[in-house]
Amino acid sequence: MNLFADRNSRIDTENAFKVGPHIVRTEQQKGPVIKLNLGEPDFSVPKHIKDEIKLQLDLDNTHYCDPKGLLSLRTAISRQINVTRGLKTNPEQVVVFPGGKPPIGLAQQVYCNPGDEVIYPSPGFPIYESFIRYVHAVPVPLHLEESKNFTFSAAELANKITAKTKLIYLNFPSNPTGGVASKTLLEETAKVILERCSPEVRIYSDEIYENIIFDGKLHHSISSVPEMEKRTIIAGGFSKTYAWTGGRIGYAVFPTIEEADVFKRLNINYFSCVPPYNQEAARVALESPLSTVAVKKMVQTFEARRNLIWQQINEIQGISCQRPCGAFYLFPNISGVCENFGLFEKHNRLPEREQSSPANIFQMFALYEHQVAVMDRNSFGQIGADGKHFLRLSIAADQTVLEEGVRRLKNAAEDSSGLDKFLKDRPDLIPD
Numbered sequence: 001m002n003l004f005a006d007r008n009s010r011i012d013t014e015n016a017f018k019v020g021p022h023i024v025r026t027e028q029q030k031g032p033v034i035k036l037n038l039g040e041p042d043f044s045v046p047k048h049i050k051d052e053i054k055l056q057l058d059l060d061n062t063h064y065c066d067p068k069g070l071l072s073l074r075t076a077i078s079r080q081i082n083v084t085r086g087l088k089t090n091p092e093q094v095v096v097f098p099g100g101k102p103p104i105g106l107a108q109q110v111y112c113n114p115g116d117e118v119i120y121p122s123p124g125f126p127i128y129e130s131f132i133r134y135v136h137a138v139p140v141p142l143h144l145e146e147s148k149n150f151t152f153s154a155a156e157l158a159n160k161i162t163a164k165t166k167l168i169y170l171n172f173p174s175n176p177t178g179g180v181a182s183k184t185l186l187e188e189t190a191k192v193i194l195e196r197c198s199p200e201v202r203i204y205s206d207e208i209y210e211n212i213i214f215d216g217k218l219h220h221s222i223s224s225v226p227e228m229e230k231r232t233i234i235a236g237g238f239s240k241t242y243a244w245t246g247g248r249i250g251y252a253v254f255p256t257i258e259e260a261d262v263f264k265r266l267n268i269n270y271f272s273c274v275p276p277y278n279q280e281a282a283r284v285a286l287e288s289p290l291s292t293v294a295v296k297k298m299v300q301t302f303e304a305r306r307n308l309i310w311q312q313i314n315e316i317q318g319i320s321c322q323r324p325c326g327a328f329y330l331f332p333n334i335s336g337v338c339e340n341f342g343l344f345e346k347h348n349r350l351p352e353r354e355q356s357s358p359a360n361i362f363q364m365f366a367l368y369e370h371q372v373a374v375m376d377r378n379s380f381g382q383i384g385a386d387g388k389h390f391l392r393l394s395i396a397a398d399q400t401v402l403e404e405g406v407r408r409l410k411n412a413a414e415d416s417s418g419l420d421k422f423l424k425d426r427p428d429l430i431p432d
């Protein structure tokens, strides 16, 4: 008899949380690490939001509450979605979750039967792929192409759709690439979906980075395309826009109240409710004009850092990087570095090559030998990722820290003998 049920071998993880122990170990052995691996803004929660949390605690708003989310917050979310997307949702279609993450996997539990196919962007937020086999569904990655600024064409999506397609994830602005979809791409995508998918197929549009967008561009949602409101789940949250990752508040707006109520039932089963004092503060975040000022300041800072770091990273020999239009990540191509190091052949000779990749080796080398933490391509979807050699750098750090991080990456990219030594020692494989 096995201790664990079989399904445990079918769920993956988010490496951004797994790299932590490697960073701790490096810091213990060698000193401070420059952390460009983090997916959270390096800003404080705006003061007016913090004040509201404190006020709500003083009001003893600390008890169980509506498992679907407080009506006051759901009303504010619905209103904001209607204004920004030109829709007519009502608060009963909204469900509040502990973060933007839970509805991703719950959606697969709610909509997919065994054998149903789930299309998702790759590279993409790892949780899309991670859950699919857990629910016995079939992963169908939609590869985002560097040459298309990390978007896809409607024809490529059309090729992935079959009679078994049940759920399609979209994520713009994108984690990890910073790619943003044009209105035209979303209209073409919607046309393919309306032509080829039955009305029961759901589009899960993860728009959690909707407010972090550069170059004066606007955020577009596929839900705004005529007929798509009936098929689209609009997912969002407060972690990124308000630098509030620890507040654990996210939401999804469903095409029907019936669907929202199924998710409410799962909330009851899994966690009862989201802390009401945070929910009232989230309502204030949506309603207060002070939020607009705070968010604008944060986005302008990200944009200035993007300009600077994008230029510096492109100056490193063997690295080329597309200019991201949103979120707070750069996604450089390091094929040239791997080539200069002969890393493709060296990786091929490793006994654990199946569990790693050339970019993963470079990620660990940069961490252990040059004290700079980044993420590798395969942390953002593994299926069909062979031959794709990228890193993700977060620009959620102070400018001087970012510049030091790039300097260390440059040193790593030029340190061929250091890499050979690293491959001999493999400190990343030594158990604690």
Ligand SMILES: Cc1ncc(COP(=O)(O)O)c(C=O)c1O
Binding pocket: 039, 098, 099, 100, 101, 102, 125, 171, 174, 175, 206, 208, 237, 238, 239, 240, 245, 248, 249, 250
């Ligand atoms: C695309 C995307 N969706 C959802 C989430 C989850 O956000 P939260 O921290 O609110 O659960 C993240 C976090 O990194 C993300 O990048």
